[in-house]
Amino acid sequence: MTSTDASSQILKELANLRLAAAGLNRVSPSSLNSCLLKLAELTEANMGRILQANALDLARMDPENPKYDRLLLNEDRLWAIAADLRRVAALPSPLGVVHEANTLANGLELSRVSVPIGVVGIVFESRPNVTFDVFALNLKAGNASVLKGSRDARDSNQAIKLIIDEALASTGLPPACYLAPAEREALVPILKADGLVDVIIPRGSQGLIDFVRANSSVPVIETGAGICHVYVDADANLEWAKAIITNAKSRRVSVCNALDCLLVHRDHLGVLHDLIYELGQDHNCVVYADPEAFAVTIGLYPGELLEATEESFGTEFLSMKMSVKCVDDISEAIAHVERYGSRHSETIVSNNTENIQRYLKEVDAAVVYANASTAFTDGGQFELGAEIGISTQKLHARGPMGLAALTSYKWLVRGEGQVR
Template sequence: MRNVAALPSPLGRILEETVRPNGLHLKKVSVPFGVIGIIYEARPNVSFDVFSLCLKSGNACVLKGGSDADCSNRAIVKVIHEVLSQLGVDKHVVELLPASREATAELLHAEGLVDLIIPRGSSNLINYVRREATIPVIETGAGVCHTYFDASGDIVKGAAIVNNAKTRRVSVCNALDCLLVHASRLADLPALCAPLQDSKVTIYADEAAYQALEGHYPSELLCRATADSYGTEFLDYKMAIRTVADIEEAVSHIYTYGSKHSECIVAEDKKAAGYFCAMVDAACVYTNAPTSFTDGAQFGLGAEIGISTQKLHARGPMGLREITTYKWLIEGNGQIRK
């Protein structure tokens, strides 16, 4: 919250400004959305993040947390209300709804009262909100994240990147789910995966990768991949591996199985890295850095209200600027339209 408080206000920024030939002076200025509804599940820290971002950006927020964290959320909002009252700020700028399905349904249909809904949580929650809401929704989608180890990849960098992306925090949306390996680098796969043993990561490998790892990775942690191994957000100490013939096949795999969240290439070949960055359709595309960096605080945003995987309005970590919209201010001097 202190990080967010220290950031400049996102409001009143002049995004565009021009004077037309007829003398009209136009300015495009950032303004709040109004009232933002946030539906989230079991992480009460979201209450602090959302409140601080919404307050700083001039928005009111309606929080709808999950039942598992309801007591924590109520304690958090109680403290926030007390502090706001002490400072003479209307405490109703933040409200917490009951942790019930009925409250969720009411929020999703609060037309004229709520301007925007942002769901945070599982793919089931996000899909439900997208289907049921009758007010605008920004999707913060599930993360099915890949790392592609190119023919030109550095093995030391790659091992560190894969390990960090997979094991730093397995239960978050930016965690690695699938490693794609260029066929010419299969001999390096044991070294690439070696650090994963310390965290007891279960690997689901295709046949070529399985043979490369057999005898070099704990047998109880090495399994053959099935069709379900790809496109799965594991949220656990589990990871799939697939061998690809070239970078085009890696990009095709990501197109088929990715969720447009965060993708990575490990490559020393700048042409390959450039191709990957241009062709992969995701909110965040990394070269020689792990997907674990997809985070509002890591991007210098102070905090995040979610990580958008859609293309309309905002994409990637959503901080203060991403929860504002704009309006046009037009100043004239009696001009009339012919």
């Protein structure tokens, strides 16, 4: 098949999906929930088939690759996915919510009501669990899904798509999910599908996000890339700091809310080795330290310690690596975050109320913490039920995107013959 033929086929599939999205608009929320419950049941019943497909994907990837953990499915993860599907089904519907209502002086009755976005495209790398997550959230919000996974997860995604189709068909819903070909060439026709796709949400590396933003004529919501910092202030509780640093870095290194850079006030240089000791001893974390931090930790840090370069900062490692920089005060810490951060998640560890308030106000990120780990940046942890991704932009949605972020709204106006 030529590239022109392949693009034509993709556009045909998107046109059909557009019709399916219109069909979803005529379906009750209870029918959407029934499909999600059926999908949970089918996931549990087809674990063997899904894991066989996932094994084919894993066999093509080096186990040392940081993406390996993202690609991995196992029975525990599939049981958790099924539980999440049931949890999404149990959430209140985000549709038909009246956000505001008013009666004008001329008698017109206005209401602003939540509605589906329509057709939502998700572009993602490696993580086959995303296939379940985004389809479920989109369906709950009344949207049809365009899923563009990577070649890494090709077999897993195809197996998952088969049971999604079965769940839709068995509950009488239209075919509201399209899995695009895994080849990279299939992405551009989707990005250019004005009128067929309403929004694109890339989830993955900064390179993927940059490519989507640069090449899409469909509106884009940026999610994913997280260059996260922990700043340990002069007045920090050092026990809190140590626990937060360890958790933010080691809980799960391949996710976007993991710690990438530790900023430590110069007053704590004497105990820096203790703050990061557990990362070296228990997690083999590689640390790239600036000259001052390197000088006071060499010989004391049990892991690999290297001298930082310019590239050590502003890097999303997605692995057990971290940079460390010494700063004079909160102003220098905020300036560093402004220069090297990705507007994702940032935290300050401090007992100084004034500095906490300043950090919370001045740091430009989707989520800013005081005395807590960046690992909490997650839709489930925010009790949103689940998330489609973590938006680092400022229009439409910011931070963990729950169901409400997958809806738009329209104004409904009721009159009695009024004319202007």
